[in-house]
Every structure is written in C-alpha cells, then in structure tokens.
Amino acid sequence: MSDPATDATALPLIGAEAEPCCPPLTERPLTAEEAVRTAAMFKALGDPVRLRLFSLVASHEGGEACVCDISDVGVSQPTVSHHLKKLKDAGLLTSERRGTWVYYRVAPTVVAAMGKMLGQHAV
Template sequence: MTTKVLPLLEPEAVAACCPPLSERPLTAEEAERTAVMFKALGDPVRLRLFSAVASHEGGEACVCDISDVGVSQPTVSHHLKKLKDAGLLSSERRGTWVYYRVEPAVLAAMGALLTRAGSA
C-alpha cells in the first residue's frame, strides 16, 4: 500500500483552492486539496480545536486556552499540527506558548466552496 504525501497547504492556497461545488466539477487537483481540508476536520477533536480557535476572542488562541478537549497535551499538539498542515491554521510562538489563528480567507474559502454558485 502506497501512501500519497501531499504538500503542506498554506492559508493562501486554501483560500484560492476551489470554486463553489455547484459551479462546476472539481479538477483532480482541486479535489485532492479540498479533501485534505475536510479530512483534517473529519476528526471530532480537530473540529473542536478548529472551532475553539475560530471562535476565540481576537481571532487567535493560545494553545493553553484551547487544550481542554478531553485528550492529552501531546495529542492536542498532534491534532493542531494536522490542522496546520492542512492549511487551516497558522501559528506563532510567543515565549513558551504557541498561538493559533484561522485566517479569515480560509473560512471564506471554505464557506464559498459550500455555497451555491451565484448566491450571496
């Protein structure tokens, strides 16, 4: 069994990824990139972490503020890395803490992907 390794997705790549699903069929490359995002969000812990960051005051969250999701700290770090690798989060180290942010363009792109073409 061969595992396909996809490059890390930067927030800009996610934002520019794909047209609304109702606009036209996705190309193979667009489908691969989109699947990486949805696969990353397909885990309940990752979805909770993504939601915690996205809804946190100021649009960013310290890992210390969002790690109470019922798993160990190393597991939280693993899940945050998966979200970051999928291009859904960016991070910045400040002293001993890492702060995570969901880029507004990423949320907009994901919303647009699931919006009917031509609707507001």
C-alpha cells in the same frame, strides 16, 4: 506518495482574496487536482477533536487562541499538539510562538473561502 492532508506543499488551498482552491461545488465538477486539495482540507477537519479545536480557535476572542486556552478537549496535551499540527499542515491554522506558548489563528480567509466553495449557490 505523501498524504495530502499532512503535506503543506500539496495544499495551496486559499489565496489572499478569499478565493477557494476550487469553484463552488455547484458551478462545475471538480478536477482531480481540486478534489485532492479539497479532500485534504476536509480530511483534516474530519476528526471530531480537530474540528472542535478549529472551532475553538475560530471563535476565540480576538481571533487567536493560546494552546493553553484550548487544550481541554478530552485528550492529552501531546494529542492536542498533534491535532493542531495536522490543522496547520493542512493550511487551516497559522501559529506564532510567544515565549513558552504557541498562539493559533485560523489561516487568513480560510472560513470565507470554505463557505464560498460550499455555499455559493443553492443546490
């Protein structure tokens, strides 16, 4: 069985209209499938380096960041690339190669969808 946090085919997390994979957590209990999808997304963000890289990309001017601009997070370049791949595989980032550099963006609607799922209603 594949690891949902790294199997992109297992993660249709977010649609084009900022719809999360799941309803707000306070709306109803998650189904088993929704829990797997949501856990995979949070598993990818559960590593401090990955969370920092995600934050660096999300907050970068222009909405995208060259790997050369975000690689100073206290780990080696190959490790940065590994973590960025995990975030991309989880559906949280997209990338585009331009010459020798790779530019990353937060996947369209992912931040809005995460917020919608976590904060729709007060507990």
